[in-house]
Amino acid sequence: MPEILHIMVGDVLEMKKNHPCSPKSVRFRVLRVGSDIRMVCENCGRDITVPRLKLEKNVKKIIREDENLQK
Numbered sequence: 001m002p003e004i005l006h007i008m009v010g011d012v013l014e015m016k017k018n019h020p021c022s023p024k025s026v027r028f029r030v031l032r033v034g035s036d037i038r039m040v041c042e043n044c045g046r047d048i049t050v051p052r053l054k055l056e057k058n059v060k061k062i063i064r065e066d067e068n069l070q071k
Helices: 052-058 065-070
Strands: 012-015 027-032 036-041 047-051 059-063
Touching (some): 027 047
Antiparallel strands (some): 012 027, 036 047
8 A cells, every 4th residue: 555645734735847938847835635635836936735645746846845945
């Protein structure tokens, strides 16, 4: 059984594929968590909702909000 990623509101997700708005846009900020994940593109501000199973396959890295504050 696959392991569920622990995604929280405020996390920044770095995806394997980029968003169509820019070739360098791979980061999305999480707005809502549940069976669907609602997130916003850090580059263009586009708001999207993706099913959790589909999203978990495409996440490359999770950047926690508290890690950003410590740097």
